[in-house]
Amino acid sequence: MDKTAGFEVSGVRIGGKEPIIIAGPCTVESEEQTLTVARAVKAAGIKVLRGGAFKPRTSPYSFQGLGEEGLKILKTARDETGLLIQTEVMDARQIDLVCRYADILQIGTRNMMNYSLLKAVGEVRFPVMLKRGFMAKVEELLLAAEYIIKGGNERVFLCERGIRSFDDSTRFTLDLAAVPLIKKLSALPIVVDPSHATGRADLIIPMSLAALAAGADGVMVEVHPWPKKALCDGLQSLSLDMFGEFVKKVSAMIQFLASHNQEQ
Numbered sequence: 372m373d374k375t376a377g378f379e380v381s382g383v384r385i386g387g388k389e390p391i392i393i394a395g396p397c398t399v400e401s402e403e404q405t406l407t408v409a410r411a412v413k414a415a416g417i418k419v420l421r422g423g424a425f426k427p428r429t430s431p432y433s434f435q436g437l438g439e440e441g442l443k444i445l446k447t448a449r450d451e452t453g454l455l456i457q458t459e460v461m462d463a464r465q466i467d468l469v470c471r472y473a474d475i476l477q478i479g480t481r482n483m484m485n486y487s488l489l490k491a492v493g494e495v496r497f498p499v500m501l502k503r504g505f506m507a508k509v510e511e512l513l514l515a516a517e518y519i520i521k522g523g524n525e526r527v528f529l530c531e532r533g534i535r536s537f538d539d540s541t542r543f544t545l546d547l548a549a550v551p552l553i554k555k556l557s558a559l560p561i562v563v564d565p566s567h568a569t570g571r572a573d574l575i576i577p578m579s580l581a582a583l584a585a586g587a588d589g590v591m592v593e594v595h596p597w598p599k600k601a602l603c604d605g606l607q608s609l610s611l612d613m614f615g616e617f618v619k620k621v622s623a624m625i626q627f628l629a630s631h632n633q634e635q
């Protein structure tokens with residue numbers, strides 16, 4: 372495997388020359404909600420749809436996701452649009468089930484240090500996006516990734532999604548310096564999730580542009596057709612209008628960086 376050029380997932384290169392965009396609802400809530408977003412994502416020329424069926428919620432009283440029913444909705448979206456599906460696996464016992472529906476497994480911030488889950492995911496031949504624990508150092512993130520790779524699963528990419536700091540003006544603190552730092556320390560691709568990092572839809576575009584300028588291999592954002600009615604993370608979800616603006620600005624940045632890098 373050419374580590375400097377990332378890897379491919381069904382024809383989509385992660386960590387290659389062109390940054391990747393991953394977009395979709397925080398949580399699969401209904402077929403209508405997910406298909407509405409999937410169609411917008413597809414129309415924007417994006418290749419990967421995200422959406423949670425198993426949700427790691429802080430409160431056990433909050434909506435926990437639709438489980439397998441949510442995975443089936445993602446499959447419907449995949450069948451209609453051809454988008455690759457990225458969805459979270461929270462527990463080693465869910466891996467077989469999730470792999471039946473997903474193209475990319477996601478390990479969430481709360482599970483970055485769940486070493487038995489990391490080992491179990493190392494045993495499957497499925498690409499994995501590993502999110503940085505919100506209390507984890509960069510070194511701990513890189514070592515967590517090693518757990519997966521050591522099992523023989525080399526198609527791992529990382530996600531900086533904000534860390535907890537003294538400042539709660541934003542939901543977490545986006546550690547953008549981690550991006551060029553990880554580029555120096557590791558060959559693993561790294562994407563940035565400004566939705567969870569900031570918790571605010573109005574900060575997603577500027578932080579996405581900053582992430583790409585800092586050298587990120589992509590960005591992942593949450594999109595909801597009706598953010599005010601979202602069952603999870605509505606405040607940090609782009610409406611479809613904002614998503615249109617996001618696509619315009621991010622595409623311009625990707626083009627600019629491509630021509631800038633060619634000149635170098």
Ligand code: PEP
Pocket residue numbers: 397423427459478479480481502532567
């Ligand atoms: C998510 O991306 O759906 C998610 C739950 O994010 P995090 O694990 O970073 O909180």
Ligand code: MN
Pocket residue numbers: 397398567593603604
């Ligand atoms: Mn979310």
